[in-house]
Amino acid sequence: MKKILLFCILIGSSVVSRAITKINGVFKVADNRSITIYLKEILAANETRKPYQQELNIGVRHSFSMKADIKKAAFFMLTVVSENEKNKSAHNSVIYLTPNDKLNLEFQGKGQFGLVCNYSKINSTDNKALFEINEKFNGLFRDLFNSKADVINQKEELKQFYVFTDEVLANKKISPEVQKYLKFNAFDVYNTHLYRLALDYNRGSKNTVPVGAGFYAQPVDPLFYFNDPTILLFPNGVSNVIRYLEVCTEMPVYKSRKSLEEINKLIEVVKGKVANKALVDEVIGSLLSSFTTSYKMTGNFDNDLQAYALIAHQINDLAIRSSVKKAFENLRYTMKGAALPVVKFENAAGETVSLDQFKGKYLFIDLWASWCVPCIKMTPFVQQLEKQYEGKNINFVAISIDANKQNWLSKMKELNMHGHQLLDLPNAFGKNLNITGIPHYMIYDPEGKLVVYKAVMPDNPKLKETIDQLPGL
Template sequence: MKKFLLCALLISSSLISQAITVIKGSIKTSSDRSFLVSLKEVVPFSSDKKPLLQEINLGKRNSFSLKADIKTAGFYSLSLVMEAGKSKSVNTSIIYLIPNQQLNLEYLPHGEFSLISNYAKVKDQNNQALLETQEKYNQNIRKMFVKTPDTLGLKAELNQFFLIADTAIKDKKLNPEVEKFLRFKAFDTYQSNLYRFSSDYLRLMKGKVEIQAAYYNGPVDFLSYYQDPMIQLFPNATYNLVKFIEIQTKGSPSNKKKTLDIVSTELAWLKQHNPPVTITDEVSRYLLANYTASYKVSGDFDQDLKDFNMLAESIKNPGLKNQLMSNFENLRYTMKGASLPPISFENVAGDTVNLAQFKGKYLFIDLWASWCVPCIKMTPYVQQLEKHYEGRNINFLAISIDANRQNWLSKMKELQLHGHQYLDLPGAFAKQLNISGIPHYLIYDPEGKLLVFKADMPDQPGLKAVIDSLPGL
């Protein structure tokens, strides 16, 4: 008897430790479509935790069953992708999962080619409320997109997000975290669409009108949301908070490039209102990274670097702080006359190659990737240039930033690429030179000094004119 009880206890303990949660779903649509379902844990943007992720390719099956080993309750993003031919639609919802739970879902066709959750059939009140608000938000946003944007009408539409959340919460015994999430979701959706549609309105009016700062006020205290760590669960939170700060410091949201003085003013305002350190760090990252991305190196670079580092010093996360400082300092490599960065690459055989090996001739670098359609369109023009200058005092190098070596090799074979072909698997070259888009072309002199940071596209006559003008070519 004792052995039996011990065995039963061990089995029970094993089941609890596994904490298997099951999500089952049925899709009430035609069988000529294929489906992909994925489940991803929602984690704060300040978290180093790797979110739990599961994905199932259903093919043409109209049902799914996901099993997740969940130790503690939390929020998860559930996405269902539907494809038929070239058409694709995605239904994404946030759900709340607890250990050892079974959640049953049903999806119905909506319109010509999309799906909606049949939230009325969900028995769990927490998830019924989450799914109901999401579908009603989507419905409202679709209506707003087809209307001509205005000001008064927009605010009335936006207030509906809070009313939808209040209705979903009313008279229900929801988990406190779920109820709080619903209120935050209403706030996040309100703010995201407030900035989006007011921007559309201003663009439509072509500068004939202005929107006063008071217009951006809402039915709730915006700042209190940003002082709560839950805001970190929402991907738009950083952008929305930056827009909110712009309104508080300038009177309106801005899309213009910012000086370090403006960045300093905005960060000072934020710190005065005591948000969590992780939120201050995230806003600092956003503002300083954007400043770096739009920065044009000038003769005052050393002073700008000093001022930049002073702002970055206030960041509490040492890894983030050091990365931002390093990214800005690397802008030295974009200055005319800058030396070749000390970065190595792999050739087709897997051997290591350093750029310094190419000193002695001019160097034309083509930064590309196998997935980059504009890069591939430019490839024949690069090959024409290489053939035209064959035997001259210039080398042509193609550096791929592909994250997959096999994709790089396959695309080279397909395009019949030859000559100096290299792979920058970690993407260090593009990062060190602050290159945000490809294709990107650079020219160095025989001493390895930068002549042109961003050359014209190979199909433009201006590029050939620049190469022809190189002395000693």
């Protein structure tokens, strides 16, 4: 009896000690808008685990309550999407949550359909600081967007990101974790806008002389930030490092197509200046991924592959190294005459199938997803083509890369999609073929050899001309 009682006590204590974080909010808006709340954990670029995330659709109600099972303190992106038949807007803000935390928020309407957070009502010092910075930065973003000042004066305005942050950080009660995040956030936002400002100026038709190297002078030491792992929490962290390296090597900022020699030069600089190995790995991986994306297939592919592999070997993280090497090797599948990659798919009945079953006829592939608006707009044109070539020596196959099977099935039913419909949950087909955007259309011959890697959109008459010219159609 005592053992049973002790067991019940232990069970009860575990239930009581379970930390549930609560986020409550109210919306003081005059209109009836449908609201959806998204909560997603912010992970560093080198973290591979799946982030905690939650979605809450509250409809037209003006309040919400969200419960989250937070295991440890972390930063999250809170996104509030409000929409009606004509308008849609999203309010994004970073919040800091700890186990058993309770956060109360008040949102107010702004303009026709926007939202602002009344951060003065937030009791949490950390989150009050995060929301205050967010709202002040949003205001500065709008001012910069509407500014007609010259590029030098606009650069001076960017310093306000640091000024606003210092003002908020004057509150000494902010936790060290959030203080550090806010400092890095100011650095990230400043640099993102600095390089974008220079890019827009250099691309301007009236600006024949690009900004000089002095334009990129920083009010703080970038290397201090680059050598801290916190930089990897920010989506533009790695990109801003690459922009910095381009300036250091007198390379055009945002140069899209870099040679392997140029990439090696950038790597030499970053390895000489940055001791943060995780960041160095991410930088090398990003540079090589960009090279793969912009690569133009030539007869020197094998030589390029060898040189590429030597650079990739400098990446310490084996997962990143393997990923970038595999991506470049997969370019073989994009060459005319390349064989179909060996990939298994699922049909609507849940059966496993492969594309080999379509050999013997030409194969037109439509790579799409239920969330892809351009894909959906092109669907009627694909269906029209399929009807026009009914009975011909060609099969039409739609491959969805949806991560949710039910979304795929629902959208197929909504669009009345017929014929051969397949699901590629891990997007293995797209990854093997280095496809970076959808919709994407391809054509294989009856032997399963690639004829057209990237066909024009189905609403373009040239696509029908391409199909009509296929021998033995």
